[in-house]
Amino acid sequence: TPSGSGPVCKPDSHGMISLVMMVRDAEATLERCLASVFERAAPLADEAVIVYGGPSSDRTEALVDRLAERWPIRHVPLPTELSSEVIDPGTGALLDYARVRNFAHEQARHPFHLWMDSDDVAPSPERVAHVTKKMLDREGPTDYVSLSQFVDALPQRIYAVFCDYHYKIDPETDQVIQSQRRERIIRWSDGFRWQGTIQEVIVPREGFYDASRCAMLTNFWIEHYPDRSDSHKEDRNWKVLERLLPRAETEWRVAHYVGAHFAATGNQERALHYLERAVQLAGFGTDRLAS
Numbered sequence: 001t002p003s004g005s006g007p008v009c010k011p012d013s014h015g016m017i018s019l020v021m022m023v024r025d026a027e028a029t030l031e032r033c034l035a036s037v038f039e040r041a042a043p044l045a046d047e048a049v050i051v052y053g054g055p056s057s058d059r060t061e062a063l064v065d066r067l068a069e070r071w072p073i074r075h076v077p078l079p080t081e082l083s084s085e086v087i088d089p090g091t092g093a094l095l096d097y098a099r100v101r102n103f104a105h106e107q108a109r110h111p112f113h114l115w116m117d118s119d120d121v122a123p124s125p126e127r128v129a130h131v132t133k134k135m136l137d138r139e140g141p142t143d144y145v146s147l148s149q150f151v152d153a154l155p156q157r158i159y160a161v162f163c164d165y166h167y168k169i170d171p172e173t174d175q176v177i178q179s180q181r182r183e184r185i186i187r188w189s190d191g192f193r194w195q196g197t198i199q200e201v202i203v204p205r206e207g208f209y210d211a212s213r214c215a216m217l218t219n220f221w222i223e224h225y226p227d228r229s230d231s232h233k234e235d236r237n238w239k240v241l242e243r244l245l246p247r248a249e250t251e252w253r254v255a256h257y258v259g260a261h262f263a264a265t266g267n268q269e270r271a272l273h274y275l276e277r278a279v280q281l282a283g284f285g286t287d288r289l290a291s
Contacts, residue, residue, distance in 0.1 A: 015152025018108035042146030
């Protein structure tokens with residue numbers, strides 16, 4: 001049975017939001033992430049659904065149990081059959097990230113789903129104001145409408161809300177180095193599904209986003225602060241990428257992330273080979289630019 005003795009969520013309503021997370025080895029970052037969602041005047045979500053992406057080598061599970069006493073958190077175990085198919089019994093490696101994420105979303109109680117990783121942070125209104133002033137040299141908002149109020153006011157046709165994702169920030173200067181615009185809140189019942197064994201993406205039923213059905217949040221974003229002490233992350237990712245290596249010659253996503261792995265681990269020759277192949281395979285300008 002799902003764990004968590006936090007507040008019980010209300011019945012579904014249009015504007016209610018479930019935070020959906022897949023976590024593993026997240027002891028160093030998870031509390032900061034969840035605090036940024038719940039410890040604010042207007043919490044960003046009405047519940048958090050947490051699924052483990054394999055066994056953790058730290059005390060992530062105990063932390064989730066403790067945090068569930070403070071906030072409306074539910075841990076939902078993977079069914080035995082699914083676990084046996086997506087987790088390597090010998091190494092504990094997660095072999096299919098998208099299937100686990102999709103399972104997590106299917107457990108959510110509310111129509112709109114906010115997704116975050118455990119090393120992401122939702123900035124406070126004060127930080128939004130500070131960064132807006134710093135980056136754009138204009139006064140930023142000191143408060144904003146809660147996400148629940150925002151989605152509650154959306155026209156029925158809207159099925160995705162985009163915002164910026166600042167995924168590389170200079171720790172010394174606090175400057176955003178790399179950022180991209182991503183879907184962050186989706187209405188799951190409109191046929192969204194995660195795709196990709198690793199470095200997965202979320203797409204609607206049609207396989208592409210209809211701009212007329214999307215909204216944009218300009219005074220809210222997500223920031224990424226990875227745990228620099230997690231020396232096992234590259235190894236975990238490589239165990240999955242290695243199995244996909246034959247597909248790197250024909251699939252942009254695999255070629256790109258295999259190349260990125262070799263670049264991060266100092267194998268420049270192999271990184272160049274796979275990233276050049278990714279550039280050739282890229283179907284969109286943004287993918288080509290990324291590679």
